[in-house]
Structures are given as structure tokens and as C-alpha cells.
Amino acid sequence: MALEEMRTHRRDRRRTLLFTVLLLTALMGCFYVPWDQVSAVVRGERTVRGEPRYVPRHPILVSMIDLEDVHARRMTAWSLAAARPQDALNRRREAAAWARVLEGIAPDQNLVDLGEALRADVRLDPWGRAEAIQYRLWAWNRYLDLADQPWRLEADIRDGGDGAYMVLRTYRVVADASVNAGDAPRRVRLLRRADRTNVVEYYLGHAGSGGGEGALLLADRLETFTLDALWPLLDPSADERRTSVDRAWAPAVRAEINAALPARDVAALRESAARRFQAMQALDSIQSRSSCMNFRIWRLPWDGLPSRFREALPQLVARDAALPCPSVTAEEAAVLLSIRAEPGVESALEKLLAIATQITALHEARHLADREIPPTCADCVVDTKGMVDELSAYLATFSSDTVGNIAFYQACRGARGGGAHATAVALASRAILPGGCANPPPPDLAERAQQAQQQLLNRSSAPALLPGFPQKVALSD
Secondary structure (H helix, E strand, O other): HHHHHHHHHHHHHHHHHHHHHHHHHHHHHHOOOOHHHHHHOOOEEEEOOOOEOOOOOOOOOOOOOOOOHHHHHHHHHHHHHOOOOOOOHHHHHHHHHHHHHHHHHHHHHHHHHHHHHHHHHHHOOOOOOOHHHHHHHHHHHHHHOOOOOOEEEEEEEOOOOOOOOEEEEEEEEEEEEEEEOOOOOEEEEEEOOOOOOOOOOOOOEEEEOOOOEEEEEEHHHHHHOOOHHHHHHOOOHHHHHHOHHHHHHHHHHHHHHHHHHHHHHHHHHHHHHHHHHHHHHHHHHHHHHHHHHHOOOOOOOOOOOOHHHHHHHHHEEEEEEOOOOOOOHHHHHHHHOOOOOOHHHHHHHHHHHHHHHHHHHHHHHHHHHHOOOOOOOOOOOOOOOOOHHHHHHHHHHOOOOOOOHHHHHHHHHHHHHHHHHHHHHHHHHHHHHHOOOOOOOOOOHHHHHHHHHHHHHHOOOOOOOOOOOOOOOOOOO
């Protein structure tokens, strides 16, 4: 009886597969659907609607794996080995690094299958197999999400002239929340980098790849914005020494932060903001001499430089004292060495980081909603690729009556990079702030942003945080 049931099951599966192939072939003929998309549906990697899909084929045993070790160390070491030009020596190094990955994920056959497929694509042709690589990463992430495990992989494909290679980044999920946008809850997750490589993302978040993934926010990049941009603004006495954009937006940004944080947290940040502002000026001065120096400080933690930098600074000052282009001057070193942990500051910064996280959550949630009903802009004088999508997300975020000014300030800083983001900010400014980012925002910014939405996009709603959104975000180590 069991044998007969097995035969019946196999027969039904063959019939279902045949029916699916015939149906998809017919749809492909009617709607000119490319064969590779149909093939992905047949393989179980896409839904008929085009969403990515993954279903585990083996028992879920990820609880038996040290996922932190796999993501923070083993996968990172393998990706670095795989990125080297593939001569005989480097191929042996890559194979050894992959063997350590397999050892780490061996208890779970689902991860083994996904990992082996990823490695095969990376070894074959990272550039030509870029789409397949992104699917493998998505499936890896989807599987861990289904298993309620807070880990994630992302990657870019690059080619510096020695052949294409994959740049892998690993993350730990530190918060999972929701934002209401387009009259529906949208998932947003906050990620913290787990690898220790020097690869830096040049964005605060993105809207994910679909399939229930939701929006993804980058805690490390948001922390940099919080420490280096928002925190220094809380010292009013420095306004006259700020750049034009910072000077224009400082009072409005301070007002929103003052309204959002308890008075004791505002006081702790305000009292320490002057030292942070001076330290950022010192770093900018050091950076301006980067062409004639061999020393860099890429990041200034909230509580001061690591010990190796504290030990090196006095030595560099003494070494370069007579040079016309010193690595560090005595004045710059004194400012940087004065940064220390101060009472109440860490907790206040964690709350300020949560506020910064809100603006990116609102922005990316609007992107998720716009995937269902793409926005159109009949009155936009420029309509470059992706610009209307960015305009929609920016205007929705500027419409917030709690963080609209912070969002606009961040957008003005980010628009320096050009592209669709800069064009969208320029169009939003034309409707809300005709003088541009170097001018103070109007007191009714949120109302004007809603009016601009109505005029340009034929809507006026603003995304809103749902209960459970983090009120504090821990700072990096």
C-alpha cells in the first residue's frame, strides 16, 4: 500500500509539473514572458507573479549551527579568498576557506545546498551570474527568516580590472518592526554589520527584494549620521561656524529633537555637542590633507578613539611637527584626544539614533507601498529613472509632523551625491522650499509637503510608525 501511494504521489507531481509547464508556456506566448522567468517558476525560484520564492527541501536544523561564527567570520573569510584573482594558489586558499564554511553549516542540508549553489555561481562567473547570485543570497536570507534566525547576507558584484568578484556583507537583525504606508503595514528591519571588513555602504537603507523581505535599514550608517551630523547640531553656539545647509536647518532639527527626547537627554547631548562639533572639524581638517599623508581616521566613536589611535597621535604630532603637510597637528590631536565617555550621553544617543532610524523607515516603507501602485508625476519637469519613486518617498517623509525637518535635512546632505536622489530633492525643494537647502525650512513644512504630494502625486498621506518600533538603538562596539 505504501509503495502504491508513493507511485500515485509521483504521478501526481509529474502531472502537476506538466500542467505548470504548459500553462506557463501559453502565458509566455500570450504576454511575451521571457523563458528564463518561466524556468525560474518551474525551478521553484519565482512565483507566477515574479516574486522570489524559496521552500526548504530538508529538515530545518539551523539551531544546531553557530550562525554568528558562520556569518561574521567563516563566510567573510571565504568571500575575501574568492575575491582574489584566481591563480592556482588563490584557488587553494578559496577551497580551504570554503571547507571551513561547510564545516560550520554541515548540520543543515538546506544551508549546504544554498551555499554550494552560491559558491558555484561565484566561481563560474560572478558578473554573468549576478542575478543568480542575488537569488542565492535572497534564498539564504529567506530561509533564516523562516527559521526565525536574525542573520543576513548581501553582496555586490564588482570588477576592478582583474576579473569580476563578489563583495559580501553580513548583518545581524537587531529590530523587526512595522510602518503604516499606503494604508497597510510594511515590514522594516534594522541591520547591524557583523563582518569586520572595510566595505562601506553609501545609503541608509533600501526596500529589499520582495518576497516578504520588507525594508532594510542600516544601523551603522544611521549611527554615523546621528553622531557626526545630528549630535553636533545640538550646540546653538556653533551655528555661525557651520556650513550653509547645517546653519539653515540646525534650529528646526533641534526643535524636533527637543520635542522627541526627555529633557535630561537633551541636556546631556547639548552639553557634549560642542566637543563633538570641534572633533568633526578636526577630522575634516585632517581629511583635507589626505593627498600628502599616510594616516586616516575613518570613524570617531561616541566615547573617543580606540587605544591604538590614542597612542599613535602624540607620536605622529612629534614626527610631523616640521612638515608643511603633517598627518596630524598638535591642535587636532588635542581635540580628538579630549573626546571621552560622559554621563548620560550613551543612553541619550541611543534614543537619538532611534529617531534617525525613523526617517529611513518612513522613506523605505513608502517605497514598499509604491511597488503596489507606482507613483506618477504629471507636473515633474524632469523624469529620470527612479526619480519619481524617490520624490514620492521624500515627500511622504517630509510630511511627518515629528521628524519631517530631520528628514529634509538628511535629504539635503545626501543630495550632494547627485543622481535620482538629488533630482528628487531639488524638485521637492522647488515645491516646498524655493530657495533650496541652504535656506531655513518654513514653520509649516509638514503641511507644505502634504500639499506638494497632492499637487505632484495626487495624494497627501504620510507614513506612520506602528507600535513596537524601537525607542532606543544600541550603539556599535
